[in-house]
Amino acid sequence: MGKRLIPPEPAEIHEVQLREALEERYLAYALSTIMHRALPDARDGLKPVHRRILYGMRLLRLDPGTPFKKSAKIVGDVMGSFHPHGDQAIYDAMVRLAQDFSSRYPLVDGQGNFGNIDGDSAAAYRYTEARMTDVARLLIEGIDEDAVELKPNYDGQSKEPAVMPGGFPNLLANGAQGIAVGMATSIPPHNAAELCDAALHLIEKPDAKSKALLRFVKGPDFPTGGIIIDSKESIAEAYTTGRGSFRTRAKWSVEEGARGAWNIVVTEIPWLVQKSRLIEKIAELLNDKKLPLVGDIRDESAEDIRVVIEPKTRNVDAGLVMESLFKLTELESKIPLNLNVLVKGRIPRVLGLAECLREWLDHLREVLLRRSQHRKGQIEHRLEVLGGYLIAYLNIDEVIRIIRTEDEPKPVLMKAFSLTELQAESILNMRLRSLRKLEEFEIKKEDKALRAELKGINEILGSEAVQWSKVGEQVRKVREMFGPKTPLGKRRTVFADAPEHDLAALEESLVEREPVTVVISDKGWVRTLKGQVADLSNLTFKQDDKLGQAFFAETTSKLMLLATNGRFYTLDVAKLPGGRGHGEPIRLFIDMEGDAAIVSVFVHKGGRKFLIASLEGQGFVVGEDDCVSATRKGKQIISVDMPNEARCLTLVEEGTDQVAVIGTNHKMVIFPLSDVPEMSKGRGVRLQKYTSASLSDVAVFNAKAGLTWRDSADRERSMTWKELAEWRGNRADAGRQATGLPTSNKFNKPIE
Template sequence: MGKRLIPPEPAEIHEVPLREALEERYLAYALSTIMHRALPDARDGLKPVHRRILYGMRLLRLDPGTAFKKSAKIVGDVMGSFHPHGDQAIYDAMVRLAQDFSSRYPLVDGQGNFGNIDGDNPAAYRYTEARMTDVARLLLEGIDEDGVEFRPNYDGQSKEPIVLPGGFPNLLANGAQGIAVGMATSIPPHNAAELCDAALHLIEKPDAKSKALLKWVKGPDFPTGGICVDSKQAIAEAYTTGRGSFRVRARWEQEEGARGTWVVVVTEIPFLVQKSRLIEKIAELQDQKKLPLVGDVRDESAEDVRIVIEPKSKNVDPALMMESLFRLTELENKIPLNLNVLIKGRIPKVVGLAECLREWLDHLRDVLIRRSNYRKAQIEHRLEVLGGFLIAYLNIDKVIKIIRTEDEPKPALMKAFKLTEVQAEAILNMRLRSLRKLEEMEIRTEDKNLRNELKGINAVLASEAEQWKKVGEQVGKVRDMFGPKTPLGKRRTTFADAPEHDLAAIEEAFVEREPVTVVVSDKGWIRTMKGHVEDLSGLAFKQDDRLGFAFFAETTSKLLLFATNGKFYSLDVAKLPGGRGHGEPIRLFIDLEQEAAPVALFVNKGGRKFLVASHEGQGFVVNEDDCVGTTKKGKQVLNVDMPNEARTVTEVVGDTVAVIGENRKMLVFPLDQIPEMARGRGVRLQKYKDGGLSDVVVFDAKAGLTWKDSAGREFSATMKELAEWQGTRADAGRLPPKGFPKSNKFGRGIE
């Protein structure tokens, strides 16, 4: 008989709701990203990878002025000891710390190809070398004197600092960019000397608000320079709340050439903009004919940035040309401010300028206290040792005898001279050659000096005011190191108000000026044809639709549309559809109510006067400039209530008005009887028993009245011949002269 197989007992199964499992894991991931990757610490302004790079370089003794070491060695050490992530990630972070166009105050001094402002990649890490800069040395100063706490590294084999002593206002001076999970940070670089001045004010007045600190911190200071064109209010608001953005423009100047020609030379471009991509974009826009004022662009940069922009012609306004470039390219860039940092290394928080500097100052004080306590312990130990040395010096023969004769000299020495264990150990570890040097005076002098130093340290530890005084001295030294007169400390970004330009002129600058023919169908479909097309017989229209009217314009023209609701609407010819197809309904471009319909469409030339009139026969004279609206909703000019509607608009050229009603009665009267207004109902032009106004025209009395019949033949009548139709405004009028068209229209539109 074979053995019967017994199935194993099933393991216990725990049911966990998916939501709970995901929440727990996602929260762990989010916290890890926020704390250990993407957000900088408010105290030293560094993310973990940067901190580990600097600490790794410190261990390799790569101080400023020492020999460079291969980047591969630095990356390998940092990866092996502190940062168990990709070597490329570590090298990329290190490269950014070395680029003087990415970091305002580089922390790494690089030798070799570390990339450039064009966006070219750096050389591989086996080819480049690096060491620390003075700024990095300031950040690390005091790390060997218990200035900061350490924690075990990822494998517990060694220790790494939780934060650096940070004797430089690195968070704001160098800025930071980072995207975590559910939050991001974006801090532009600032001027270190200005930050130190603000910090010194904050030491004097700890309750100072961010706004008060703007006396020193004017705004960001980018390594690539540029001009910040934000208002002071916007900058103040950004620094108070910790959120905002800065508009930064390229710095440019006009260079004169031969025979009145000129070019614009761009010498500084906005922060984080790649020069090669910027020039590609300008060339691309030129191909698309979106930069009609620009003739050519070329890069003449060597060490410094020099982008040369040639105008289409020497008559172009350089400021307007640059404005068109600022609007369409990265020559103007918006740089966000989001002061989201880790407070005390643990809490992510969006802070204002004052709180940011406050965190840094509090950290400097903590480091000062830790370093003072460390030094105090060192001095106390040394004083104890010196006390033992003095006893040994005064009783040298007896000490030698005990050491030579005793099996256990340490307890014998302690008993004979009442020494502590530390003192006895120090005497026993003393070299024979030191006996010659153990002079009483030397010991006493060192003892005295150390006691004086200890007194000073105790005074600092006992008084908060003394501590802040020391921190102030430290900040003052940094300020002097990076003052406005030093090459590195000199402010690079300046401030200016954005020049005010006529919006219409700027819009025009974006469109190449070309002749077009605007075609409107009977059903209100609109399109443009290239050039001034006289013969429109070959045009195709939708079924049941035909040509309404057409007129000549230019791509830079603005059109005015007058509708039956008494509103004028503005349209850009450049935004209208081209000649292919049937065009688009005019209502797509304006918010025209369903019950309203177009009355007339013409080119806005500006400065003319129009006579507008309603079906009920009321009207007034209006200036063309009062008819231009900026929104799609149009501008109400003639007030009409349904079923009354706007019926006609005609240009005022002359001194006499002729009006005809649907009842075929015509009236002629002087223009000065009609008022000029910007908006209103108007005055009665002609009186009707039934029906309403059909058409109205303004003409010059000397030249007489002209009209066209249905066959297009022109008729005219002098004022003498019009005697029986002459009257005053609001009369009824009489039947028109012989030959007047049945359509009851004068046949004169607006040019």
């Protein structure tokens, strides 16, 4: 018989609420992402991975000017000792620190293929080599002098810095991008010399606000240059609140060719824009005929950027060509500012410009105090040792005798010459060859120099004014290294106002001009047919639908639509669906209420006047340009409240002087056009009086020419001024029966 298996004793089970467990775990994940991955420290401007890369390079002695080492060695050491995450993540971070088109002041000096502005990735880390730059050396300077706190690494086997000494304004100079949990950061790069000037002003006037510092810091300074076209007010607002954005455009110029030909040459593009992707996008737009002003584009870049844009014709304005490209491509880019950083390495906060620089300056002072205290300890230790050496020198024979004869010379020496334990230990550890160097003069000279240095250190530690003076000296040295006359420090991004261009001309330039026929069904479905199609008998419509109206237009035209709610809507013909199928509901292109219906649709020509009237018989004359709407919600022109609604619209042509109004009761009244006021919006005045009827239609005509209309068979009919005598009256009259006019009570005069 087989043995019976006895199940193991169940482990102790704890019941936990799912919600509490999820909250606890998600909070831990969120805090980890915020603190150790996404947000930079306000003091040194570094995220943990960058800090660990620099510290790893420091331990490998990869200072500027030393031989390069393989990136694989750096990545391996950083991953093994400090950053137990993916090697590719570490290498990618190191690559970005080396790219002069990503970092304004690169922290890593790379040798080999570190990628390019086209978006090509760097070579594998076994092929590339790296070392630190002077900027990185400034950031790390003093790390061996107890400048910052060293904390245990992930496995407790060694230590790593919690923050770098940060002798360079890295947070704002190089910027940072990061997405955490529930928060993000986006800091564009700035000019280091300008930041140093602002910091020096802040040392002099600690209460200075961000707005006052804009005298020094004009705005971002991107490694790829470009032109910022924001107003000074919006830039000031962004730096005061710590949130905003910067509209950055490519830098371009016109290059003259033979026989009056010319090309546009782009030499700088916005930051973080991949050049190859940008050119692909422009080429796609060219193929889709969305850039009718552009003939061709080609990339002639070598070391520097040179993108050549050929216009379609030499007669077009270069500014308009570029405006069309700025509107549709990344040649204009909006770069966000979100100064969300870790204050004191612990608290995520959105800071203004002044607060950011204040955090950096406070950190420099803290580092100065720590380094001074460390050096003070070293000097006091050395002075104690020198005191022992001097006693030994003056009593060398007795010291040698004690060492030779005593089993335990240390306590004997201490007692004989009143030495401290350190002094006795130092004398005993001296090499014999040092005896010849033990000259009283040399010892006293070193002692004097150290005591002078100690006095200076005590002055620093004892006076806040001296501390800020020393910090100021440090900032001035950085400014000299990266001043505006140095190749790295020279400002690359400039400022300008966006040129004013006719928006209508710009909109028109983005669409190729072609004739089309606009077809609108009875139920409000719209489509366009290529060319001017007169015969629409072959068109098909949805069930229970039919042709409503059709008219000729161009792809660059705008349509004006009046709805029963009294609103005018504006539509671009170029955005309407093509002729295949039944089209699409016109409501998809505008925000028209469900209970509103179309009254009239026509092509916008500009400069004309219309007579608009409501169901209750009120109306006024309005200018066409006053009716153009800039939004999908339309523009309220005639004020109507349900059940009243906008009923009709008719063109007021040059030379017309009379108005004919007909009601649903088949009564008509004619009165002078001068009795109707011209307004931009409102209810208007009463045109005809009704008891149990409402307004049906209006017509505007010239008395000498008479009134014309179309009957049900689409034949033109007319009446002379003499024949219209019995209907002539005053505005707001009830009118008389319209004998001889259509029973439909419509004049059927569409707007063309």
